[in-house]
Each structure stands twice: as C-alpha cells, then as structure tokens.
Amino acid sequence: xxxxxxxxxxxxxxxxxxxxxxxxxxxxxxxxxxxxxxxxxxxxxxxxxxxxxxxxxxxxxxxxxxxxxxxxxxxxxxxxxxxxxxxxxxxxxxxxxxxxxxxxxxxxxxxxx
Amino acid sequence: xxxxxxxxxxxxxxxxxxxxxxxxxxxxxxxxxxxxxxxxxxxxxxxxxxxxxxxxxxxxxxxxxxxxxxxxxxxxxxxxxxxxxxxxxxxxxxxxxxxxxxxxxxxxxxxxxx
Numbered sequence: 001x002x003x004x005x006x007x008x009x010x011x012x013x014x015x016x017x018x019x020x021x022x023x024x025x026x027x028x029x030x031x032x033x034x035x036x037x038x039x040x041x042x043x044x045x046x047x048x049x050x051x052x053x054x055x056x057x058x059x060x061x062x063x064x065x066x067x068x069x070x071x072x073x074x075x076x077x078x079x080x081x082x083x084x085x086x087x088x089x090x091x092x093x094x095x096x097x098x099x100x101x102x103x104x105x106x107x108x109x110x111x112x113x
Numbered sequence: 114x115x116x117x118x119x120x121x122x123x124x125x126x127x128x129x130x131x132x133x134x135x136x137x138x139x140x141x142x143x144x145x146x147x148x149x150x151x152x153x154x155x156x157x158x159x160x161x162x163x164x165x166x167x168x169x170x171x172x173x174x175x176x177x178x179x180x181x182x183x184x185x186x187x188x189x190x191x192x193x194x195x196x197x198x199x200x201x202x203x204x205x206x207x208x209x210x211x212x213x214x215x216x217x218x219x220x221x222x223x224x225x226x227x
Contacts, residue, residue: 001172009153034215044203046215090155092216101146101207101216102172105155 002027004091004104012110013081021076021107023091033074034092035065038106044090050074061085086111116140119204119219126226132191134222136204143209145187146216147171147179150201162187163209194226 005024013019025031035047048059055067065076074091088108094101120135138145144163148156148171158171160179168179176198180188187206191198201223205216 006155043220044216044218049215092156100158100161100169101205102158103148103156105153 002031002093002095002100002102004093004102006089006091006104006107008107009105010108010110012112014112015083016080019076019078019081019085019109021089021091021109023074023076023104024072025074025091025093026072027093027095029095032094033065033067034094034101035059035063035074035076036090036092036103037061037087038090039087047076047089081109081111083111083113085109117204117206117217117219119202119222121222122220124222124224126191126194126224128195128226130191130194130226132194132224132226134189134191134202134204134224136187136189136219137185138187138206138217139185140206140208140217141184142206142217143184144207145181146205146207147177147187147189148203148205149173150203150221156203159189196226198224199226200224
C-alpha cells in the first residue's frame with residue numbers, strides 16, 4: 001500500500017533562512033505528489049504538485065519541490081522563509097485518478113523573528 | 114467559488130450514540146474522501162468513494178461506515194461513537210477526469226465524544 005513519511009515532526013527556522021522539508025513516499029506505480037499547507041485554523045491549501053516532466057516544480061508563495069525517483073523523495077524548499085510561512089505542511093501521494101490519496105503525518109514549521 | 118461544505122464545525126456526542134457527518138460538494142466531482150486528522154498522525158484516510166454508491170475502505174475504516182446516494186453528498190457514519198473517535202474530520206473531493214487534480218477540502222468537523 002502507498003505511504004508517505006515526513007521524518008521531521010517539528011522544524012524551527014529563523015526568518016530569512018532557507019527551508020527544506022523532507023518527504024519520502026512508497027507507491028507501486030507512477031506517483032502523483034503534492035505538498036499542502038495548513039495554517040492555524042485554516043483548511044488545507046495546495047502549494048504544488050508533480051506528476052511528470054521537469055523534476056523541479058514551482059509552487060505558490062515561493063516554494064519549490066524536487067522529485068527524486070531514485071530516493072523516493074519529494075522535498076519541499078524555500079530560499080528565504082517569512083513569518084507568515086509558519087504552518088503545518090503535508091506531503092501527499094496519489095494515483096492517476098486521485099482516488100487513493102495518502103498523506104504524511106505533517107511537519108510543523110515555526111519561524112523565529 | 115468552488116465549495117466543499119461540512120454540515121457542522123463542532124460536534125459533541127456521547128459514547129454509544131450514532132453520529133452522522135455530512136459533506137456536500139458543488140463541483141460535480143466523482144471522488145470524495147473522509148479523513149481524520151490527529152496531532153502527530155497527520156491525515157489518515159477512512160473511506161473514499163469514486164462514484165455514487167461506490168465506496169472503498171481507506172487505512173482506518175474500523176468503526177466507520179459511509180453512504181453516497183447522490184454524487185454531491187458523502188456521509189460518514191459512526192455507528193456507536195467511542196472516545197477514541199474524538200478527532201478532526203475532514204471531507205474532500207476531487208475530479209477524476211484529469212490526472213493529478215488537487216483535493217478540495219472542507220473546513221472540518223471537530224468531533225468530541227464524551
């Protein structure tokens with residue numbers, strides 16, 4: 001069965017510092033990969049997605065993610081974090097019809113002034 | 114604007130009660146999902162449906178059932194609520210016709226079982 005692992009439960013970075021959130025997946029076919037963000041008291045918002053083509057994908061709010069098939073990873077990055085990026089981030093993997101989407105446990109990001 | 118609407122934002126029930134969580138989407142999506150969200154565990158898939166009257170178990174279906182009589186509505190049923198079902202429940206929908214479409218989420222129902 002497909003699964004997603006986010007090894008870091010909680011990360012703290014200083015405002016202006018770079019960020020990398022890790023995601024590893026297990027999926028038996030071609031994976032469709034997603035990063036979602038959930039701000040406090042808010043619903044989940046899609047940051048970016050990957051299904052084919054260029055392995056470096058750009059998303060909203062200055063985020064990007066790189067798909068590495070050999071490592072089964074889809075790590076999320078941002079070169080300079082803003083205080084408003086404090087939130088919980090979820091990596092997800094699904095199949096072609098999106099009817100078996102699985103999420104990781106999430107990484108909570110704290111941004112220090 | 115597209116919408117996934119969950120009928121209740123907060124719900125308090127007693128142990129042993131039958132509980133219905135309702136979800137309606139207005140996007141004509143084929144896929145609908147029920148997840149529960151718990152701290153440290155992320156979102157875990159309870160059930161999903163890819164068509165009317167069709168359902169598939171997710172990773173944690175025990176203690177839950179679902180109903181999809183109409184395309185726009187997907188109900189989660191707790192036959193006999195227990196305290197370990199206290200959680201945030203999220204409904205989502207997605208289009209099946211195109212690959213790699215995102216999920217649209219409702220705002221969630223925080224269920225407390227006392």
